[in-house]
Amino acid sequence: MSLYKVLITLPDGPIRRSFFTPKVLKKMKEMDHIEFSWNDKNRHWTEEELAEHLYDQDACIFGWGCPKFATETLKRCPNLKVLSVLGGGVKPYIEASLFEETHIIVTNQANQMAKSVAEAVLAYALAALREIPYYDYQLKNGLPWRSDDYYNEGLFYRTMGMIGLGQVGRYVIEFLKPFDMEFIIYDPYINPDTIVGKNIRMGTLEEAIEQSDIVSLHAAHTPETHHMINAEKLSKIKDGALLINTARGGVIDEQALIQELKKKRFKAVLDVYEEEPLPLE
Numbered sequence: 023m024s025l026y027k028v029l030i031t032l033p034d035g036p037i038r039r040s041f042f043t044p045k046v047l048k049k050m051k052e053m054d055h056i057e058f059s060w061n062d063k064n065r066h067w068t069e070e071e072l073a074e075h076l077y078d079q080d081a082c083i084f085g086w087g088c089p090k091f092a093t094e095t096l097k098r099c100p101n102l103k104v105l106s107v108l109g110g111g112v113k114p115y116i117e118a119s120l121f122e123e124t125h126i127i128v129t130n131q132a133n134q135m136a137k138s139v140a141e142a143v144l145a146y147a148l149a150a151l152r153e154i155p156y157y158d159y160q161l162k163n164g165l166p167w168r169s170d171d172y173y174n175e176g177l178f179y180r181t182m183g184m185i186g187l188g189q190v191g192r193y194v195i196e197f198l199k200p201f202d203m204e205f206i207i208y209d210p211y212i213n214p215d216t217i218v219g220k221n222i223r224m225g226t227l228e229e230a231i232e233q234s235d236i237v238s239l240h241a242a243h244t245p246e247t248h249h250m251i252n253a254e255k256l257s258k259i260k261d262g263a264l265l266i267n268t269a270r271g272g273v274i275d276e277q278a279l280i281q282e283l284k285k286k287r288f289k290a291v292l293d294v295y296e297e298e299p300l301p302l303e
Contacts, residue, residue, distance in 0.1 A: 025057040027101070029075055031084040032108070033061045041085070041108050069095075076102065085109055093119045102126055110135045133189055139268050139293075140193030143238055146291040150264050151175045177201040183234030185227065185251070186241030186269065187212055194238065195222065206230045209241075231255055236264045243270030253278035263288040271296040 032038040042050075050058060059075065061067060066087040067075065073095045076082060080101050085108035096102060103126060107115060110132040120126060149155060152174040160167040178201050184191050187209040195205055204221040208230040217224060227250075231237055237259060241247045251265075251274040259265060259282075267274055271294040283290060 026055060026081070027057050027059065027079045029059045029079040029082045031061050031067060031072065031075075031082065031088045033063055033065055033087075035064075037086060073098075080104070081106065083108060084115065088115060090115055090117070091120070093117045093123055096120060096124055096126060104129065107131065136189035136193055139190045140197055142293060143190075143194050143266055143268055144197050146266050146268070146293070147177060147236060147238075147264065150266075150289050150291050151177060177203065179203065180235040181206065181233060182236045182238055183225070183230030184208065185230055185237065185239045185273075187217070188240060188242075190268070191238075191240045194240075195219065206234055227255070228258065232258045232260065234263065235260065236266065239265075239267045239269040239273055241269050241273055243272040248272050249275040249278075251275065251279075253282070256282040259288050261287045265290040266293075267291070268293040270294055271298065 030038075030042075032041070050056075059079070061075075067089065069089040069092070072089050072091075076095070076099050078101060079099065081104040082102070083106050091105065096105075105112075105116070105126055106129045108131055110130055112128055112130055116128060120128070153172045156169075156172050157167050157174075159165075177198065180201070181204045182194075182198070183206045184194070185208050187207050191207070191209075202221075204223075205219075206223060206225040206229055207217055208225055208227045214224045225233070231251075239251065241250065249272065253275060256265075256275075256278055265279075265288060267290070271292070274292075274296075276296050279290065282288075
């Protein structure tokens with residue numbers, strides 16, 4: 023019986039090691055029916071290198087930095103059955119024609135990534151409310167750390183408005199349970215009957231923004247949601263509130279956000295931007 027061949031495109035480094043931990047590698051070694059091949063370069067492959075390594079593989083696991091899979095290239099891989107991205111989105115890597123012209127299955131790791139993003143929301147909220155970046159900067163630069171302009175606060179008994187509720191949002195609620203918070207959920211695409219739990223209720227977009235101490239964005243970026251959080255919506259955020267965006271940069275009108283932040287009414291933590299990567303200047 024021939025071995026099932028799986029290609030892993032990520033070069034060695036922190037990202038690859040974060041997914042392929044010693045525990046995972048141990049399990050992989052026990053799969054004696056699978057032959058794993060790795061990117062042995064200290065960089066991402068070019069399109070030509072990817073095509074060369076992909077030719078005789080049954081499956082391919084890839085992630086950030088991987089070149090786009092050209093449909094014509096994939097059609098020349100007779101054994102290829104599965105493409106699996108170590109992330110939630112596949113659009114940057116796949117041409118739409120793939121689904122019409124091949125029988126290759128495309129999968130993602132949305133559930134696992136959702137946990138990681140939800141964990142980040144918790145970290146960002148605590149860091150911002152506790153003013154950790156400020157105190158870190160002051161102490162490292164030998165500056166006074168007490169200031170009337172900075173007062174650290176906590177998460178307990180806060181209200182969070184969630185714009186969009188998918189896997190990430192559900193994990194956020196789960197992770198924040200110990201803080202006895204209230205949640206206002208705005209998501210026109212979910213059945214309200216599926217939202218059950220203490221201190222959780224559905225609301226309008228305006229209610230989720232205006233009545234919340236923390237506004238957390240989890241909506242996909244579509245033509246419908248582009249700049250959904252515009253100047254008018256930003257002006258409704260409570261004084262002293264916190265805005266967190268771990269969704270997509272285009273959901274917020276960034277220029278309007280910049281103008282609003284100049285007023286120092288509320289804080290914002292951005293994990294994503296309209297232009298990525300950001301220019302160095």
